[in-house]
Amino acid sequence: MIQLDKYRDKWLKDGFNDYIGFYPREFFMLDNFSAFQFKYKGKVYATVEHAYQAYKFKNTAPKIAKQIEKSLSPDRAKKIAHENKDKVDPNWDKINLALMEALCRAKAEQNPYVVEKLLQTKDYLICEDSPVDAFWGIGKNRDGQNELGKIWMKLREEFKNKQ
Numbered sequence: 001m002i003q004l005d006k007y008r009d010k011w012l013k014d015g016f017n018d019y020i021g022f023y024p025r026e027f028f029m030l031d032n033f034s035a036f037q038f039k040y041k042g043k044v045y046a047t048v049e050h051a052y053q054a055y056k057f058k059n060t061a062p063k064i065a066k067q068i069e070k071s072l073s074p075d076r077a078k079k080i081a082h083e084n085k086d087k088v089d090p091n092w093d094k095i096n097l098a099l100m101e102a103l104c105r106a107k108a109e110q111n112p113y114v115v116e117k118l119l120q121t122k123d124y125l126i127c128e129d130s131p132v133d134a135f136w137g138i139g140k141n142r143d144g145q146n147e148l149g150k151i152w153m154k155l156r157e158e159f160k161n162k163q
Contacts, residue, residue: 027121029114030152031128033074038110040103048103049074053081055099061087100136101151108155118156119163126152 028034030047045051050069054077057065064084071077081088089095108114127136127149134144 012106015087018110027126029079029111029117030126030148034116036111038103038107040106043069045069045103047077047098048117050077051103052096052100053077056088056092057084058089060089065066091151097147097151100148101154104148104151105155108159115159118152119159121152121156125149126156 029036032052035047037044037046038048038051039045040051043051045054050071054065054068057068061084064080064087068077068080071080108118127146130137131140133139134141136144136146136148138144138146138149
């Protein structure tokens with residue numbers, strides 16, 4: 001049995017008693033920076049962040065994509081991508097959500113522990129409770145789009161149905 005309260009940040013606990021955060025406590029494995037290696041389209045990635053950032057440049061700047069893939073940390077992968085944002089695929093906004101879902105699915109399917117922990121979230125609302133990202137997470141004002149949380153909840157349902 002999980003005691004959710006002990007994994008909550010103080011800023012998060014106030015007013016939020018009904019979802020699982022993963023930035024990066026008990027459910028850290030849902031975070032894109034968590035070190036769960038996986039293979040996607042024949043290539044092995046150290047983290048989802050490495051893959052996601054590299055794919056921004058697959059078609060427009062393959063050398064940058066390769067540099068990101070080889071970077072020593074997800075933080076560095078993200079920094080390289082940010083430094084080269086002028087070279088991001090112009091169709092990125094049309095493909096990024098589907099890609100993120102595919103990457104998270106691959107990570108989960110290849111790492112049973114990720115699925116085990118994902119299923120432990122039961123029917124709670126899952127969110128990336130980052131105070132700085134209002135697209136993938138809930139952001140500083142807790143009213144963000146939570147796109148990454150939505151992906152994990154969708155995957156949770158898929159894995160529940162497979163059991």
